Amino acid sequence: MINPSAHGWIDKFFAEQRLLPHPFPESELAFYTQTRATGFIFGHTISFDSTHPIDTNSRLPQEISKIGLLNTLYQMFRWEKQTDESELFITEAVGFYNSLITKGFNPLQKMLPSTTPSHKLEKILHDRVQTNEDLITKNFSHAITNALLFIDVLAFKQYLEKGSISDKYFNKIEGIVMSIVSLSLKTKTNISPHDVLLLKLFDASVRYTKFSTTAIKTIDDLELSYLQNDLEKLYMIDLAGISLWSDEKVENEERYFLYKLGESLSIDDSLVLSSITFINSFIANHKKEIPYFNYSNPVKHFYDQTSDSVVVLINRNKKRLLKEISQSKELMQLLAKSTHKDLDKEEKKKIKRQLLDVCKSIPSLTIFLLPGGSLLLPLLIKFIPTLLPSSFNENIED
Structure with missing residues (x-):
């Protein structure tokens, strides 16, 4: 393609x-x-x-x-x-x-x-x-x-x-x-x-x-x-x-x-x-x-369109993204914890900082580094668990 x-x-x-x-x-x-x-x-x-x-x-x-x-x-x-x-x-x-x-x-x-x-x-x-x-x-x-x-x-x-x-x-x-x-x-x-x-x-x-x-x-x-x-x-x-x-x-x-x-x-x-x-x-x-x-709800439309684009970018860079994430034990632990428990303020800051570091190494994901790009990070965090091995996602089922 x-x-x-x-x-x-x-x-x-x-x-x-x-x-x-x-x-x-x-x-x-x-x-x-x-x-x-x-x-x-x-x-x-x-x-x-x-x-x-x-x-x-x-x-x-x-x-x-x-x-x-x-x-x-x-x-x-x-x-x-x-x-x-x-x-x-x-x-x-x-x-x-x-x-x-x-x-x-x-x-x-x-x-x-x-x-x-x-x-x-x-x-x-x-x-x-x-x-x-x-x-x-x-x-x-x-x-x-x-x-x-x-x-x-x-x-x-x-x-x-x-x-x-x-x-x-x-x-x-x-x-x-x-x-x-x-x-x-x-x-x-x-x-x-x-x-x-x-x-x-x-x-x-x-x-x-x-x-x-x-x-x-x-x-x-x-x-x-x-x-x-x-x-x-x-x-x-x-x-x-x-x-x-x-x-x-x-x-x-x-x-x-x-x-x-x-x-x-x-x-x-x-x-x-x-x-x-x-x-x-x-x-x-x-x-x-x-x-x-779709002007009746431009905020929702923006979010939907952005979500679609983020999913496309994540799927295209799935292997590289998983490789970079797996190299950080702390990030993996925090992401696993986030699937079944709310993170505290400091933990959220750590995830944000480490994910931005990951995005720096993947050219297609530098969208998250642009002005306002950090606002899109929750979308990235939301989709990451679906890309990880099934053993990782057992936390969600539990």
Whole structure:
């Protein structure tokens, strides 16, 4: 299984995907429909458009986003170039992102010249899935990643077709996205807490523009002439649709807004209806998993998401963790005692101090050493007994 948190994962990704042939998209609409079905364009990937299955279980949110971005860029490349040549794709992708350096993004400046193209792309994708602000990650959930990654795919399409990308492209597309999303929210008959959060998420995902919503009052105020490609237009319809969704339906006034937007974009009504139908189904099936639809109890959501990530990290480093813990007789005794008896204040301090020392020796667990990371230690302590030999856990049964 590929691990996007470790070096070499892109090479392994392509080694696995070469095992089975993958048909080329029949059209741009087919490419978009297949991509939309994965959830990637909504910032919540549930699957991947690949013939060789890629599991989403036991992966961190950022890892899923990395795979989703890589695979979607690759499928766009396959459609444009009609080839599966992964080495050429990697070269094109690195060249594309390298061309953005003068536009305020320089992921390669700290990399050694000898670094392989695939390793360069790994570093780039790691940077791209991050949001620009800590506001959401502090107040909502650390699991949030860049929700507008599909703009990279749209820009990559331009780059593949023309060999370059306009200085204005990202500014224009991001500005239009924020205009449409903010106007969509103004159109809603009922504003919910998740609507505000969704707007903050999009605002934290833009890289090249900061947008003021005051000038946009109607669809006629939108500057849509820059959108020339059907993929760009369909993307705008879908982002408007997910912004308008609430209470498991889209109200009549909101449907009218979407059809009016579709008319302004020269998008057929059937495609607008398809967007509405898909979004209703997608959210109905995955609402509990989508971070920005869980605002009703953000503290619980944060804890649940953090617990899931901690479990993933612990399971991945189980052998190393057990080895380090077993080298401390006192720590083992305290952990055993904690399974059947409350520890006193001094004992708790000893466990905390010794576990932090253990985490220092395991790179993947340095999350516990970051500011605020010690607050996650109870989660680590909770799961450790389940990883230890059965003889250790007899204390729990007793």
